[in-house]
Amino acid sequence: xxxxxxxxxxxxxxxxxxxxxxxxxxxxxxxxxxxxxxxxxxxxxxxxxxxxxxxxxxxxxxxxxxxxxxxxxxxxxxxxxxxxxxxxxxxxxxxxxxxxxxxxxxxxxxxxxxxxxxxxxxxxxxxxxxxxxxxxxxxxxxxxxxxxxxxxxxxxxxxxxxxxxxxxxxxxxxxxxxxxxxxxxxxxxxxxxxxxxxxxxxxxxxxxxxxxxxxxxxxxxxxxxx
Amino acid sequence: xxxxxxxxxxxxxxxxxxxxxxxxxxxxxxxxxxxxxxxxxxxxxxxxxxxxxxxxxxxxxxxxxxxxxxxxxxxxxxxxxxxxxxxxxxxxxxxxxxxxxxxxxxxxx
Numbered sequence: 592x593x594x595x596x597x598x599x600x601x602x603x604x605x606x607x608x609x610x611x612x613x614x615x616x617x618x619x620x621x622x623x624x625x626x627x628x629x630x631x632x633x634x635x636x637x638x639x640x641x642x643x644x645x646x647x648x649x650x651x652x653x654x655x656x657x658x659x660x661x662x663x664x665x666x667x668x669x670x671x672x673x674x675x676x677x678x679x680x681x682x683x684x685x686x687x688x689x690x691x692x693x694x695x696x697x698x699x700x701x702x703x704x705x706x707x708x709x710x711x712x713x714x715x716x717x718x719x720x721x722x723x724x725x726x727x728x729x730x731x732x733x734x735x736x737x738x739x740x741x742x743x744x745x746x747x748x749x750x751x752x753x754x755x756x757x758x759x760x761x762x763x764x765x766x767x768x769x770x771x772x773x774x775x776x777x778x779x780x781x782x783x784x785x786x787x788x789x790x791x792x793x794x795x796x797x798x799x800x801x802x803x804x805x806x807x808x809x810x811x812x813x814x815x816x817x
Numbered sequence: 818x819x820x821x822x823x824x825x826x827x828x829x830x831x832x833x834x835x836x837x838x839x840x841x842x843x844x845x846x847x848x849x850x851x852x853x854x855x856x857x858x859x860x861x862x863x864x865x866x867x868x869x870x871x872x873x874x875x876x877x878x879x880x881x882x883x884x885x886x887x888x889x890x891x892x893x894x895x896x897x898x899x900x901x902x903x904x905x906x907x908x909x910x911x912x913x914x915x916x917x918x919x920x921x922x923x924x925x926x
Contacts, residue, residue, distance in 0.1 A: 592842060592925050594834060601831055616846070619895030619923045650857035652846060659846050659921065661857050 592621050599623050600663075607665050607691075611645045613637070616657040624660075634658070666691040667814065670724065672745045673735035674701040674712055677760070680803035681733065682710060688811065690731075695720040697741065717745035731756035731810055733790065737765055743772060750782050756813045758790035758806060765789075787813075826870040830861045830925060838863040840925045841885035845872050845918055846897070852916030864889045872920050873900075881920055888922050895923040 592614075600623060603610045613634055614621040622634055624645065630638050640653045644660040652659050666689045671678050674696040685692045694712045696702040702712040713720040732749040734742040737760050746769075749757045759769060766788035773783050791805030792812070833840050845858040853874035860870035860878065862885035872881055877900045884898055901917045 592923050594925055597827060597831055597834075597925055600827055604828070614921070614923070616895070616897060616921055621923075650855075659844075661844070 592619065596621050596623060604663065609645075609663060609665055611641060611660050611662045613641055614659045614661075616652070616659055667729060667731065668693065668724075668726065669731045669733060669810070670695060670726070670745070670749075671733045671735060672696070672717060672742055673738075673760075674698075674703075674707060675735050676799040677735055677803050677806070679706065680800040681807060682707065684803060684807040688807065690810070693724055695724075695745065696736070717741065717748060721745075721748050726752050726754065728753045728755055730754045731813075732758070733806060733810070734759040737761040739769070739772060743769070743776075746773065746786065747776065747778070750778055750785070755817050756787070756810055757785060758787040758809065760790050760802075761788060763789060826859045826861055829869055833861065833863055834925060838865075839889050841888055842923050842925060843872055843881050843885060844921045844923075846921045847919035848916060849918075850916040852918045854918070862886070873918060876900075877918070877920070881922070885922055888924060893924070894926070895921065897921050 600612060603623065608625060611624040612621055613624050613630065615633060622630060624630060624641050626645065629635065630641060637653055637656065637658050641660055644651065645662050648662050648664050650661045669685060669690045669692050671681060671692060671694045674694050678694060682692055692710065694702065694707065694710065695715065695717055696712065697714065697716045699714055702714045713723065730752070732745060732754050734745055736742050742759060746757065746759060759766065761769065769788065770783050787809060790809070791802060792809045794801060794805040796802065796805070830840050830842060841862045843860045843862060845854050845856050848856055854872055858872055860868055860872050860881065862868045862882050864886065866882050866886055868878065868882050871878060884896065888896055897919060899917065899919045
């Protein structure tokens with residue numbers, strides 16, 4: 592691989608551009624493919640196959656050839672509501688699992704860069720914050736404040752936008768009350784049942800890193816179900 | 818849906834190159850049977866045999882490191898190596914999983 596190709600790969604990754612690396616296994620030449628782009632040189636006759644690999648987000652060798660295709664997809668976006676202690680551990684797990692985390696917390700004393708170095712924290716109320724964060728059906732929400740003022744508007748946004756994973760921290764009682772409030776706001780039981788509450792898989796732990804682990808385990812599991 | 822679960826190996830490769838190390842990328846390009854790492858899994862190796870990442874569950878990494886050092890010494894651009902259960906070198910390094918993998922080595926230049 593040429594160092595220029597490697598530099599372009601790193602650049603695309605950091606600017607969250609989806610792409611594929613196309614390598615001729617015979618001579619080691621490689622090219623970066625981006626959607627809509629024409630491949631050049633020896634690669635041009637594999638344009639269609641490369642596009643198919645890219646669309647199906649697969650890695651592999653094109654049949655009856657020496658061309659290897661490796662696709663890079665954008666990391667899944669995970670929005671955390673509440674810059675609380677559990678969130679600090681979630682950020683650690685998310686780093687190795689390559690989730691892209693954004694934290695929303697209107698409370699300035701929680702949302703400090705000292706508590707969350709190298710991370711963008713949106714220090715606004717959820718309704719305002721979601722105006723600057725692009726979300727879709729491939730986004731996940733983890734609500735951790737268990738304060739209805741902060742969590743509820745975020746949960747409503749996630750339900751409306753059909754996030755693939757929505758989890759909310761709180762006891763069974765807290766969750767029942769939350770469901771009741773959402774019902775009163777006009778959400779159907781079917782929608783409300785999509786919320787994982789109490790959040791996380793049953794691990795038995797009660798400490799902040801243990802709860803974070805149970806949440807991230809559920810998130811990974813739901814990612815593969817979709 | 819799948820996440821990219823990118824291990825930032827290529828970022829690390831670039832960091833190594835910036836400190837004047839020679840780097841070989843080793844990538845899993847094909848698998849058969851119960852191989853532990855999926856296609857696209859990668860490790861990097863420098864001329865001293867330092868490595869990062871993985872192409873198996875620790876079964877063939879030693880052999881891959883050796884092959885990468887040879888590639889640098891012989892100044893070759895690329896090489897494909899296969900590890901099979903029936904393959905002697907696989908027995909030697911112990912491909913315990915019973916799977917088969919093809920690993921592609923390429924120098925960054």
